[in-house]
Amino acid sequence: MKTTIDQVKNYVGKEVTIGSWLANKRSSGKIAFLQLRDGTGFIQGVVVKADVSEDIFKLAKNMTQESSLYVTGTVVEDSRSPFGYELQVSSLEIIHEAVDYPITPKEHGTEFLMDHRHLWLRSKKQHAIMKIRNEIIRATYTFFNENGYIKVDPPILTGSAAEGTTELFHTQYFDEEAYLSQSGQLYMEAAAMALGKVFSFGPTFRAEKSKTRRHLIEFWMIEPEMAFMDHEESLEVQEQYVSYLAQSVIDNCALELKTLERDIDKLKKIQAPFPRISYDEAIDLLKEKGFDDIEWGEDFGAPHETAIAESFDKPVFITNYPTEIKAFYMKPDPDRPEVVLCADLIAPEGYGEIIGGSQRIDDLELMKQRYEEHQLTGDAYQWYLELRQYGSVPHAGFGLGLERTVAWLAGVEHVRETIPFPRLLNRLYP
Numbered sequence: 001m002k003t004t005i006d007q008v009k010n011y012v013g014k015e016v017t018i019g020s021w022l023a024n025k026r027s028s029g030k031i032a033f034l035q036l037r038d039g040t041g042f043i044q045g046v047v048v049k050a051d052v053s054e055d056i057f058k059l060a061k062n063m064t065q066e067s068s069l070y071v072t073g074t075v076v077e078d079s080r081s082p083f084g085y086e087l088q089v090s091s092l093e094i095i096h097e098a099v100d101y102p103i104t105p106k107e108h109g110t111e112f113l114m115d116h117r118h119l120w121l122r123s124k125k126q127h128a129i130m131k132i133r134n135e136i137i138r139a140t141y142t143f144f145n146e147n148g149y150i151k152v153d154p155p156i157l158t159g160s161a162a163e164g165t166t167e168l169f170h171t172q173y174f175d176e177e178a179y180l181s182q183s184g185q186l187y188m189e190a191a192a193m194a195l196g197k198v199f200s201f202g203p204t205f206r207a208e209k210s211k212t213r214r215h216l217i218e219f220w221m222i223e224p225e226m227a228f229m230d231h232e233e234s235l236e237v238q239e240q241y242v243s244y245l246a247q248s249v250i251d252n253c254a255l256e257l258k259t260l261e262r263d264i265d266k267l268k269k270i271q272a273p274f275p276r277i278s279y280d281e282a283i284d285l286l287k288e289k290g291f292d293d294i295e296w297g298e299d300f301g302a303p304h305e306t307a308i309a310e311s312f313d314k315p316v317f318i319t320n321y322p323t324e325i326k327a328f329y330m331k332p333d334p335d336r337p338e339v340v341l342c343a344d345l346i347a348p349e350g351y352g353e354i355i356g357g358s359q360r361i362d363d364l365e366l367m368k369q370r371y372e373e374h375q376l377t378g379d380a381y382q383w384y385l386e387l388r389q390y391g392s393v394p395h396a397g398f399g400l401g402l403e404r405t406v407a408w409l410a411g412v413e414h415v416r417e418t419i420p421f422p423r424l425l426n427r428l429y430p
């Protein structure tokens, strides 16, 4: 019976054949332990000299790392393995012999591994991270579909900037200049006025010269946008969504979390509601924590966010930032226009800002005023103004960074391991 590693539980006591690769191997004169992987999982194959032909045992002993093979054997339960099953091998058929696979079981430096990312993805830890990434994507679609949101795909080539012009990738669009999208938000606002509650999931690009554990040049963002919802209601959606992601990972990625040695008790605490503190309160908290020279009006950096997060064991919303330091489209607090109706969601354990969101300006005149202040001239932004001209409504939305969320939930230090082929300040290869 041809099957895959994730299905062997259905074949206990039966003989199966699995297309696989040899991840690692240990052998003595009488027995060989093959660590096999097939993409769906990892399983140990045990080859006992006394039970197989001489040729097969020789093949097992001499097989090289990452050679591909069809392995045939009987599935047995094995309580000692984290996976729970192993294979008593009866036969092996080599498909292709790998010679001198560069990533050996010894320790390698990060740059070496990054240069071999196309192969590094095969390793157990990377496999676990990609499975968790997939689970977060799957859970995202389920959450929004079950809550009445429509998926809308905003364009990647755009004529307008959503988040400030300094971080844009420029490209030629026939005889016009275009940019790679840094956020689909402006288009998602148009979509919300057509479809009510919408969400997007796609790549975004930031030509930011940041080289930190939280920054990618190309990253994937989930951007929900909701008509007839205010800032407060948006925060409720955010905490429900993030709690759902954490629970989905706990429920469906037990083996992967074990492989990554993730502290699951920390994940279990991620349950709505999340605490909220205002920017003003955050400034006071930072002063108490020894950041003496932080002043009202300054943006927070990673050390500030980490210090604030340390006071909470759940993600925390920092709300109502100064209008000056936030994007042009955010709605000022009607009672206090020097701050905007916005929030950043800061993850615990130093993972930083996971979500940025806000209520949007819905008043045409105020938006025109913002255009002037931010010098948003030209045709590229005309359509966005028209959303305020024809049946404008209160609306809010947010953007969740996929890779930062994967890093946090999987307990991975650096975002470069949470995307298959990271684009970093110094890396476009492979």
Ligand code: 4AD
Pocket: 162, 163, 182, 183, 184, 185, 206, 208, 214, 215, 216, 217, 219, 221, 223, 224, 353, 354, 355, 356, 357, 358, 397, 398, 399, 400, 401, 402, 403, 404, 415
């Ligand atoms: O806070 P940001 O810039 O917000 C927006 O782009 C809004 N237009 C979203 C919206 O309201 N629809 O980015 C949102 C999130 C951040 O909180 C962070 O998780 C992630 O995107 N992010 C990055 N992730 C990796 N590398 C980078 N360089 C990132 N920049 C932002």
Ligand code: MG
Pocket: 344, 353, 355, 356
């Ligand atoms: Mg932000």
